[in-house]
Amino acid sequence: MVNYMIAVDEGSNTEHSIKEIITHVFQKDKDLLYLISVAEDPITFPSSAISAVVVSETLKAIERKHKSILINRANLCKNLGVNVKALLGHGNHVGEAVIKAAVEKDIHYLVVGRRGIGPIKRIFIGSTSRYILEHAKCNVICIKDDSNVVDQIPTSSSDSLSRHMDTNQTIDNRETDSYNDFEHLHLHV
Helix, strand or coil: CCEEEEECCCCHHHHHHHHHHHHHCCCCCCCEEEEEEEEECCCCCCCCHHHHHHHHHHHHHHHHHHHHHHHHHHHHHHHCCCCEEEEEEEECCHHHHHHHHHHHCCCCEEEEEECCCCHHHHHHHCCHHHHHHHHCCCEEEEEECCCCCCCCCCHHHHHHHHHHCCCCCCCCHHHHHHCCCEEEEECCC
């Protein structure tokens, strides 16, 4: 059995990365796919009880957003017949948190997407994919976002997927709050 981990977000490259790995590398009858979304903790400054309430509500909103992402992506994988586990991480640095989770879960291949941000933007905001490529102890597969790539998932899976769910659907707060089919990881580094 090979353990794969895909760092997921709301971007379209996440879905592309999932489909590429499932189509070309993943063995459905043997392998395990972990999806991880890391809720980055907001920078806070201690000041008052009001700011504590604001921070608490902000944290809830951030976690709800990442749960929703995981639910959408896990449902996509399940509809494609993949054995998948969802991980919700919390941390101060997404790249470090993903690497820590990969070590903790004994991941063989970490999969990241590459959006192709420009050099100026990269200087100011950095690149999580690049950080993971340079620091991960396991092998890393980088899936380049290419809007010209034709979907190569077999027609029956693709048809089944479109009938069962829209991957860009919005999950309401009640469903997100009650969904517990994932593991919480506290990955502060």
